[in-house]
Amino acid sequence: MDVFIGIDVACAKGKYLPLVICTQENGRLIPFPLASYPIKPPRGLGNARTLDDKVNQAFAENVASYIETVCDAFYLSPIRIGIDSPLLPRDNHLDRRFAEQALDRASISCYTTPSADDFKVIKAKGIAHLEAGKPIQNLPHAHQIFMLLGFALNERLSKVAECIEVYPHATVKQLGVADIHKSKGNQAELQLSAMSHYTGWPKTDDDWSQADSMCLGPMHDRVDAYSAAWVASLPEQERICFGDPEKGDAIWIPKVEPFNSPAIKLPTKPKPTTKKKQSVSNAGHQRSCPACHQHEFKRWPFGWDAHAAHRCTGLTEVEPEARKKEFKRRFMSS
8 A cells, every 4th residue: 555654853852753654545645543553653862962963864764664664564655755854955055945045935934954064063063062061952053953853864764765845834824824823722723624625634523533643742743744744645746846856955835725715624522722821911012923923922022032043933044143133133123
């Protein structure tokens, strides 16, 4: 049986790698209930250890072993793997990858992929940071270190099946359901429901009851992994390319029309979401980040500098101080 695989690359310490394996049945893209299987994907080792190429290679080998074990047990044949991470470093002669330039033109924010030369510096800085006994949570370039794992996964998994780079955020932008961050409320379920109009799954309440089982991790990670598998399942003519495939620099999303209908079907009994109580006095100060639109400031502009320095995906600069200057120049001059 042919299957398509989606991976939401994550290296957070102790976190199972979100990985979905799907098959096509009667025009529906149905995931296997991997979360209930006795064997599990490897757990992330954290950003500090991800600085080590040998650690990443060993992790990628464990992922390949996991995929091969599952596929052998159920007589599955992997056809294509969608990976939510750059597959290669940026060309040393480019300021931004061709794919990232195309995303910029489409007003879709993304992290800048460092070049191979840049990563030598990043790894050296990270190692020096750790050797100096500084906090791991302040590790420089924390938002780009995961890409090193993506490179290792691509190198190893390309021997299992064709690997393509996907970007779930760009996919939900294409679907028209990216206005709210995926981790907020039931946004992940809304995104999955929008996908279901094209993938055929989940449709019924029974389908929705299986959504928790497609892989391990929070719902938004599972949805990202399913999104990656969806793009992997599509032939090239049914995908949109950002970048230049001939140069090995391409990000793929589904070639679909935005889903704008309000009639999105959610499960009959969706999981309750826990919402933090917010004081009335703060309500007038709440504002989403004007750069990435993925972070909500509880009392704007407090906290803008930490967000800009380390977490904002809508900036092009790499160094924390340069990122803060860019944010201030673009959004705080008025």
